[in-house]
Amino acid sequence: MKNFRLFLLVFLSALAYQEYAIAQSIENLKPAPINETQLKNGLNVTYYYQMFNDIETLEQEQGGSKGKPIGNIDSPTPSGNVLTSDKNMGVGAHITGFIKFDKKGNYLLTILSNDGIKLTVGDKLVYENPYVHADEKSNPITLKIDEPGWYDLKTFYFQKKGTSALQFSWVEPNSTEQKIIPAEFFAHLE
Numbered sequence: 001m002k003n004f005r006l007f008l009l010v011f012l013s014a015l016a017y018q019e020y021a022i023a024q025s026i027e028n029l030k031p032a033p034i035n036e037t038q039l040k041n042g043l044n045v046t047y048y049y050q051m052f053n054d055i056e057t058l059e060q061e062q063g064g065s066k067g068k069p070i071g072n073i074d075s076p077t078p079s080g081n082v083l084t085s086d087k088n089m090g091v092g093a094h095i096t097g098f099i100k101f102d103k104k105g106n107y108l109l110t111i112l113s114n115d116g117i118k119l120t121v122g123d124k125l126v127y128e129n130p131y132v133h134a135d136e137k138s139n140p141i142t143l144k145i146d147e148p149g150w151y152d153l154k155t156f157y158f159q160k161k162g163t164s165a166l167q168f169s170w171v172e173p174n175s176t177e178q179k180i181i182p183a184e185f186f187a188h189l190e
Contacts, residue, residue: 025142029122031149032098039187042069043097043153045083051090052158055116055130058092059156070095072183073155073168076112076135082159083166091164095155097188099181101145105173108140114165118156135165145173150187 046064068084073095075083082091099121101107111117111127114135118128127138157166168181 024126024139025144026121026124026126027144029124029143029145029151031101031147032122032152034098034150034189036150038189039098039150040069040190041183041187042071043073043095043186044188045070045096046094047085047087048092048094049087049090050092051160052092052116053132053160055118055128055156055158058094058116058158059118061092061094064092064094067093069188070186072181072186073166074180076165076167078163082164083157088164089159089161092158093156095153095157097153097186098150099153100150100185100187101143102148102185103173104145104148107143107145107173108171108178109138109143110140110169110178111138112136112165112167112169113138113157114163115160116156116158117166120152120154122151132160135163140171153186 045067047067048058048061048064052058070084081088083093085091111119112135113129115132116130118130119126126141129136169178170181171178
């Protein structure tokens with residue numbers, strides 16, 4: 001009976017986690033209708049300071065404090081401040097801007113997060129892991145790009161306490177090398 005309970009606990013935990021662990025394929029993405037000459041380097045960020053437990057609460061926040069633009073999303077932080085904020089815990093971030101896909105084909109996107117995250121590209125939900133958690137890496141998410149260009153990017157992210165991490169990496173079309181997405185692939189409008 002004890003083994004059955006353990007099996008049941010593991011099975012139900014895996015089932016609950018399945019929503020976030022399944023590899024996805026995102027299609028029918030469209031580039032944003034923007035003038036590339038108006039773009040500035042990095043991503044806009046607005047910070048909210050409180051102890052969030054889930055993304056839904058963060059999405060309902062109003063106001064916030066505009067932060068220094070984020071060059072790229074490469075912030076695995078065992079200690080120190082969250083992203084470009086001046087705090088190391090109790091930070092929510094609404095990150096907006098554009099991501100450049102300069103080749104046609106399939107990009108394999110991987111997200112490392114600690115704590116909650118919700119990422120959309122264009123008008124498609126790409127990844128969501130909305131609650132408090134230790135460092136977790138997503139399964140690769142296939143983004144099928146039919147037309148090179150700049151695509152809308154929106155991320156809600158929060159760090160409650162302890163260590164933090166937010167990192168976007170990819171494997172580009174016709175490549176096998178996974179690498180952090182370079183800063184020149186992120187931009188925003190003033």
